[in-house]
Amino acid sequence: MALTSTYTVSGMTCEHCVAAVTSELKAVDGVSDVSVDLVPGGNSTVSVTSSTEVSPEAVAEALDEAGDYRLVTS
Template identity: 60%
Template structure:
């Protein structure tokens, strides 16, 4: 069995199930991603948890979010 790592990212711009689907689909295209879970907070900061066989960079995640639509990693 391959070891996996899960990382949660704060994401803004998500408002509905369609957003969840778009983000999930794009993140699943990244190499090594085996699962994507979204805790949707409509018009707020949602938590997106990505489980992968290799660690992802913030740039990879940000690029996938941009490709999915107007979604962004939340900044502190």
């Protein structure tokens, strides 16, 4: 059964950002799909579909690997 979690991410401004974030998140164990609703200059919405629960820490680490992107937690 697939699980989908939605995260708010800051720092994304263009399609290159979307590609970088998508690539890093898809490399996380269990992640099968990533969907991004880009809001240039604002907070974007990132949905992660996975076979197992992905921790917010794993998402934050993948965002850091992708570039200067941050998980918005509040």
